[in-house]
Amino acid sequence: MRRRITSVILVLALIGVGAWGAYQYQMKNDYKTALNNAYQRLFHDTKAHVSNVQVAISKALLSGTKEQNVLLLSQIMQQATLAQDKLAQLPVSQSDISKTNKYLTQVADYSYALIQDHLDGKDMDSKQREAMSKLQDYSKYLTKELSDLQDKIMTGQMTLDSIASKQRKGLRETNEDMLATSLTKFEETLTEYPELIYDGPFSDQVMNMKPKGLGSKKVDADEARKIAEDFIGKKLNGKLILLEEGEHLEDTATIPSHTFSLSTENNRNTTGLYISVSKQGGHVVWMANPRGVSGVSLSMKQAQERAQKFLEEKGYKNMEPNYSLRNDGTILFNFAYTENEVTIYPDLIKVRVALDNGEIVGFDAATYLHAHHNRDIPEPNLTQEEARGKVRLDFNIDSVRLAIIPKGTKEVLCYEFKGKYKENDYIVYINALNGKEEQILQIIKDENGTLTF
Amino acid sequence: MNESIESMMAEESSVLQTRVLYWGSQGEDVKKVQSRLAQWGYLVGEVDGIYGPATYRAVRRFQRANGLVEDGVVGPATAKAIGISLSSNQTSQASSSGLSREGDVYLLAKAIHGEARGEPYIGKVAVGAVILNRVKHPSFPNTIAGVIYQPLAFTAVADGQINLEPDKDSIKAARDAINGWDPTYGCRYYWNPATATSKWIWSRKVVVKIGKHWFGN
8 A cells, every 4th residue: 555655656756757857848948949049130130231331331432422421331330330239149259259349340430430521521531442442341251251151050050059958069069160160260361450540439549549648757666665655645554565467567558557455464354455556657547445434424515625635735736626426425526637727628537535534535547647748728719609609509508618528539629518408418519629519418417426428 | 616516416315325324314214223223122212214313322322232333323234233224225216317327337236246256346346347448349349238248258147147136345346447447457358367268368468467367458
């Protein structure tokens, strides 16, 4: 009797496990199919977008009018952006597509720069045409590689679900190889891809901009330690430990620096204090003391005065507070350099003040050190009234002043109009030399501070 | 200029950050603290959601009795001892236009938490900075989500650790990274020499070592 009950239970259990297993198997297949479908779509889309880029570039090279070209260039920009976005979602490792990604991003970015030229009334010059036809050559190669892959997928020689089960590891490897090999083949052709000369956020010139505000003096680790200690000021409760640096710090870091962390004997778990001193010029690039802050005893105004005084003590004169953000019991102020009553936004320093005791818990001059140099600020060609004429009449202006804003590798002198349009806050920048509307920023104020979009 | 900055700053509020309660604070959180303290006999007075002198004295008594710093302020440690959480994960009130950066901060914080939980604070900021440096670089996707969810890019994304709730430090680190602090000086890669399996990663140009990670390009 007992035996029978046991066997009945076992049989029931077996059926249960079997049903559960079948269900799991079904589920797994469903997920796999869904994933595979998503990858298929991404792949076919990528291919279509790349073909569209190729066609649009060839049309842009033929087109004789700027109007038509602006339309074609915006098509190139859109299709290249979509291709890049979708390619990056395919299950291929970054090392196999990094150049392809860069190529597609820069095609879009370059087209945008050319659109701006056209809108300024400039035609494509011979160098730009040459660059465009180079870019078209590459789009041809890429289209071809992707077409070959597409054939393989169509004929079932390859699937895209890289998350295949372990038994199918062999198949998976050949699969991955196929996709990766084709893409790497294209990557290799891209080694001679020319450096595009233009001003856009993803151009090589902007990526490789060297800091202008460092000076020339070389500073070794010991001198840097001294500079760091002086900067922190108070008696250090511990020792500044130099972080280990790699052999390529000097040639690839944006600002090669000696970086220290403060280690205290008795409390290794505290968040610590960090400070960085540039090797060239010996400037403190940033300092951070991310300690917890409980309680608030300073007003906003007191905190701002502390920050301003601190900058003056450190030798940063003529710094004007602009925006602020309040988080975790601290306020972060953005200070911009001013010269002859012109606000110079590229020369930006951030200072964070703890609201419990007014201590400076953060300092970041990286942007300032990158941009600061002796400028010859030109006289505006437009009067303030003339510039006002370029802004929409129903833009309700609160304040106007002159400011220098960054534009790619360059800087432009603008009239800055702050005001309201349909209940929202904006800043409109009108070029003070030629009257061009350079930029519009939307300002979002919330309880913690101000953000620009 | 000065007034306009001041007008930007409204009263204390919380956006993905632990709120601190002190004399003058009001609201649900204060009520929670008061009702606990009243329950345990520290508070003699009304549970009215207003942090007044009675609440202040009660908090000090509670802190003294529990070996906490006696400052009359309910910060993270005191809140923990009382057994409440102070609106720490309240999502921000989106502005009328719906524009806000908190979504980015939170996503970045999740990635930092998944990838660099055991790292010193600067190591967490550094991981956030690498993600942001990728966003700005032409060879990578151009959005924060695009970079984080790029297939095969981050192990914490592949194994689901990214879905853990980020702790306070990770959120703070994400915010520091978004505000521009870059301890890596522009690096786009990092790896742990003890666990890195990819041979390719060793061909990167090393820049600086922070915590257990090497950062490079």
